């Protein structure tokens with residue numbers, strides 16, 4: 001009996017490893033003595049699992065936070081109720097990717113020759129593994145992406161069938177769903193692989209999605225705003241930022257640098273923001289990374305989240321038009337800001353749910369503008385708004401943070417280089433947000449996080465529960 005049991009176990013183990021070979025398509029394993037991305041991550045997972053186990057054993061019964069009735073009605077603001085490993089946001093200082101501030105990422109991560117901005121592949125490596133990659137590792141990852149970059153013909157057909165006046169974010173989401181049939185995770189689950197291997201399939205899908213997303217996004221841009229013709233992908237030769245720029249039709253090396261900066265700063269913003277949380281939530285049902293990321297994109301398309309970058313540029317253009325030949329002064333802009341508030345609307349690009357100071361992502365972009373386009377007229381307007389809006393919002397007395405966020409600045413940089421179609425801007429945010437949310441999703445599966453299912457209550461329940469306590 002015992003021998004039969006042992007051989008059954010051996011057969012199950014063999015089936016598991018055959019299953020994991022069947023659908024995984026990692027190209028690089030070991031390059032120039034540097035571990036490939038799967039091996040580098042795989043080497044980290046056992047210790048991370050042990051760490052989480054030890055933390056749960058030591059502190060499992062401690063209170064992380066509380067949730068008041070106000071917080072339950074108020075978007076759960078400040079409730080500490082989830083973990084998220086790839087980045088952490090400080091209300092005053094802003095985001096850190098695996099412990100590094102954005103300027104530290106700019107200083108420490110591999111860059112293009114002669115460039116100053118991190119390569120997007122390096123940001124993914126950092127977020128996923130927690131380590132600053134070497135040039136060889138970034139190169140190997142680029143090759144890995146290149147080997148997966150060809151879009152399936154069926155997905156191209158889906159994208160090409162979409163109305164060109166459909167919002168680009170809706171097109172992007174349809175494009176991502178059209179990539180989903182390639183999912184290794186979905187196929188592996190259907191086959192019944194062991195749950196300890198889910199992360200491998202999740203990583204496989206994350207790499208495929210990241211490899212194909214820039215071309216999907218560029219295709220949407222070319223179809224919606226140009227004649228649909230497109231420079232073929234040079235994945236493998238160019239980094240993700242430059243390749244995306246080229247496929248959209250931009251040739252200026254400074255725009256390549258802007259793309260690298262853009263893809264870096266929008267990648268991740270800890271776990272509770274709408275897009276990251278949606279990816280986590282959908283993924284917790286073991287929906288594959290394509291489906292999970294689609295959920296995140298749907299949230300990013302909202303005007304209080306990623307779509308704010310489109311809204312900012314639209315508003316700046318409206319202000320420019322309404323000023324006409326009137327000189328742009330602080331007084332004139334102050335009046336226009338009050339007009340927005342008096343109309344019961346939000347001032348796009350200002351305020352934040354967590355941050356309480358100027359967003360360092362805004363500051364990075366401002367520094368880029370000061371270096372490369374100090375005399376740009378729209379940059380001057382953005383700079384003047386920086387002096388005007390916080391005072392107006394403070395005087396109005398409602399907002400918790402009157403300072404600008406990332407979206408207040410990105411549009412004028414893109415516009416300066418000729419990317420003037422504001423309706424497209426959130427698509428670029430989406431391409432970047434895939435880097436962080438997918439890295440995190442791989443960890444969700446590696447750590448075996450369960451399905452998310454917080455408890456909700458009704459207003460009647462609250463009344464009944466607290467009746468007599470006051």
Ligand SMILES: CC(=O)SCCNC(=O)CCNC(=O)[C@H](O)C(C)(C)COP(=O)(O)OP(=O)(O)OC[C@H]1O[C@@H](n2cnc3c(N)ncnc32)[C@H](O)[C@@H]1OP(=O)(O)O
Nearest residue numbers: 304305308346347348349350351352353398399400401405
């Ligand atoms: C990548 C990103 O997602 S960054 C954020 C991008 N979004 C924007 O830029 C849109 C403009 N900003 C906002 O709408 C908000 O500041 C948010 C959504 C970012 C954060 O919302 P909250 O955490 O609820 O902000 P806060 O607690 O300060 O809100 C208090 C009040 O001030 C209002 N408020 C907040 N920001 C603004 C603003 N920029 N303009 C006008 N009113 C504002 C809120 O709507 C709320 O009003 P209410 O009490 O009538 O409902």
Ligand SMILES: O=C([O-])CC(=O)C(=O)O
Nearest residue numbers: 268269272273274353354
């Ligand atoms: O953190 C948030 O709530 C919104 C944000 O800035 C982001 O997701 O980049």
